[in-house]
Amino acid sequence: MAAKSLQDQLLKAGLVDKKKANKLKAEKLQKKQKIKTGKAVAEDDSAKQAELKKQRDEKIERDKALNKAKEEAMQLKAVQAQIRQMIELNRLTHKDGEVAYNFKDEKKVKKIYVNEGIHKDLSVGRLAIVKLDEGYEIIPEQVAAKIAQRDESFILVCNDRSEEVVDEDDPYADFKIPDDLMW
Structure with a gap:
């Protein structure tokens, strides 16, 4: 087979x-x-x-x-x-102020009420305004500088402490702007 x-x-x-x-x-x-x-x-x-x-x-x-x-x-x-x-x-407490401080947030002018001492410190640059969530806080300028190193978008107001350079040819050099001027 x-x-x-x-x-x-x-x-x-x-x-x-x-x-x-x-x-x-x-x-x-x-x-x-x-x-x-x-x-x-x-x-x-x-x-x-x-x-x-x-x-x-x-x-x-x-x-x-x-x-x-x-x-x-x-x-x-x-x-x-x-x-x-x-x-x-x-942050500093500023809820009991009677003086309005105006500042710009994006394209809107905002207002917070502070006492006269805080208003003066904001104007000369010793204090700064930052945005936290939907509110605004006031902090010392040194802390604002540290925050600005990380992310500048939080800083809304931080005036320079440096003295302004006076132009010798300025016709208004003799007229000083008053410190208590509010806008």
Whole structure:
């Protein structure tokens, strides 16, 4: 008796139909041809490898960009927390004042009421006005300078202490602006 192939035996038993048997035979033949040529398999593998490497590199770049964005967000949050803490620890109470101090917040003129001493200190630059949430706080100029190093957007008013340079040709040099001038 001649030895029958496994495929023939499966066909005879009815476990596999003729279409499936022919398909398996064709696949087997293609594999043998690829192995003989060797080139087709190598080219196909190198193309796949190159594509996989490219995908890995792109994923690494996306991950780096995402990590950098997260790190920047965390740093911004930490700086804002530091600024909030500095303002809360150094703010002055000004709720009982009777003198209005006008200042600009974005494009609007705002007004807070302070006593005369705080008004004078704001005018000469010893105190500054900062924005905290929706309110305004008064802090010492040194604290405002530290806040400005971190984020200047919190500082609304911080007048310079430096003396103004007087122009010799100024026709109004003899006329001083009064200290108690309110606007």
